[in-house]
Amino acid sequence: LIFEARGNLRHMADTQMAAEMREQPAVIAALVERRRQAAEALRGALPSPPAGTILIGRGSSDNAAIYGRYLIELVSGRPVVLAAPSLLTLYGAKVDYRGWLAVAVSQSGRTPEIATVLERLQEAGACGVALTSDAESPLGARADVVLELAAGEEKAVPATKTVTAELVLFALIASALGDAPWAEGDLERLPEAVAWVLADEDRAQAAAARLAGASGIACVARGLLYAAALETALKIKETALVLAEGYSGADFRHGPIAAATREVGVLAMLAPGPAYADTQELVALLRERGVQVTQAGPAADDELPLPGHVPEALAAIPAVVRGQQVAHALAQRLGLDPDAPAGLSKVTATT
């Protein structure tokens, strides 16, 4: 087993995806360092307080937006909407967004749909913020405020460091809008927490070995960690080509649990906080039924340890990195090249 894990570790060094994953502590540190500038840029442009916030993204950027959806509603005390882009791009809906904050998320800034939706929302009265690597992109050029991901170029098709950058930027937006549920020091210790996860590759290999035979994988979490389950499922689909789905633990009980047979692997994610007991109870129920559960959490006997000192509201960030690790290990175990998934390209030109 040790030999096998070493073999995979060596192999991991070779992929672009793994190299970009290892850049994450530095990317996060750079963003956290710039948090005051980000807050000033936002406060200078935003209605205060915004009447509500609308978020736009696809793929991994949509998962980052779902993290933002929970965090911003909690902190701002105003409704947060995930945009239904087709309403604006296909159906020409005229919706009143005066006094709203609109945050559009696109690594490249070059998905036409995302830029079009931001433009429509600005026309409808919203203040437009873009989270993107490229301030000169169509999306960046259109926004009232650009918060750059500052993650450098990302070459692997599965997004990793740009996703953690988006998550961190959502945390910074929440900080700018109100009293965020963490201390300054918690943000500053994030790079270290992510480095700790990255250094513990053996546990990801072991989890991948457990999951390799599954007919499908259900990733479950709840509340502030829900986005990490969605992103982990997407990463597994993209890199390991295994049917994986992310679920809120509560949604999972309302139907999908029926399809959680012994052939299906469940990856549950937990962080200390109000949602912990709910997910723990779901895991116990699944284990009673003979379903194979791999648990990512802060407990000593969790199969995939997560740093226990990270507050729940930031825990999605190390959890997403755990998920990347598992997806990468699973892809390699299945003989696939994580850098170039079948039928995907770096920029998806939905309109």
Add this chain to the structure above:
Amino acid sequence: LIFEARGNLRHMADTQMAAEMREQPAVIAALVERRRQAAEALRGALPSPPAGTILIGRGSSDNAAIYGRYLIELVSGRPVVLAAPSLLTLYGAKVDYRGWLAVAVSQSGRTPEIATVLERLQEAGACGVALTSDAESPLGARADVVLELAAGEEKAVPATKTVTAELVLFALIASALGDAPWAEGDLERLPEAVAWVLADEDRAQAAAARLAGASGIACVARGLLYAAALETALKIKETALVLAEGYSGADFRHGPIAAATREVGVLAMLAPGPAYADTQELVALLRERGVQVTQAGPAADDELPLPGHVPEALAAIPAVVRGQQVAHALAQRLGLDPDAPAGLSKVTATT
């Protein structure tokens, strides 16, 4: 083949789920007939126009809410939010919902979480509407306005007639809030359109035969039909225990398409309208790649015909019934009892 289809048809008559599916034209007709009373009840209680609308549901009721999310934003011209219940039940978020309409959807009215969320939203200033079978349930008792599903008792665990009732009620809410994109006659012809789908059982059997060997099923649609893809996937998971997921066609291109191998079945749903070309293009791309696609739509050569005269904004209703038929046929083909899925009960007590 004919013999086999007849055999399944006979068997279909025996299940509770099939019996309840057949009640749908009558349930829809009864609701459409009461549309003026529903509009009056809503207009009497609602802020006019509401500042926005927030929707709450789990499982099939959440899928109905997603239909409502598109329709109500389109018609009301104000933002529509799908609630993140844990924010209110677990994290105690204080969010300002003054002037908002809140619509909570629960067949039984007895999922504690849904009633709690509606109560919190009412405390936060929203006007609370319940869509439920039971006006005396905890949810019904709490709401400012109750719109009853009037579908009678539903005994099969997979919800069918109560889901179409919820969809119809969302259409009636949209009608009450503004100019809905259909004519009166379109609502009146809905029962007939659904009866037409129900009478064409052979095509559902043929689709189930195509899908029976798939390792998983992706249901895709976009815009106003998106909810039908989500509900079909859930119905397949619940009754046939096959890993099925619903996707917006645009989301599907941003990652999940990588996992659409030759082993996966894709069920695409289309209706005439602005989203048609987009889904059609995705289907063509998948077919080029050798992925097996079953298409539900208005074209003569679609594997699963949908009535072409139903406007796109109402097409989710017959499409959901097509999905129920396929799920039921697939379950029977796999030797399962659709009425009693493993590990599910009729009321799921999430909190």
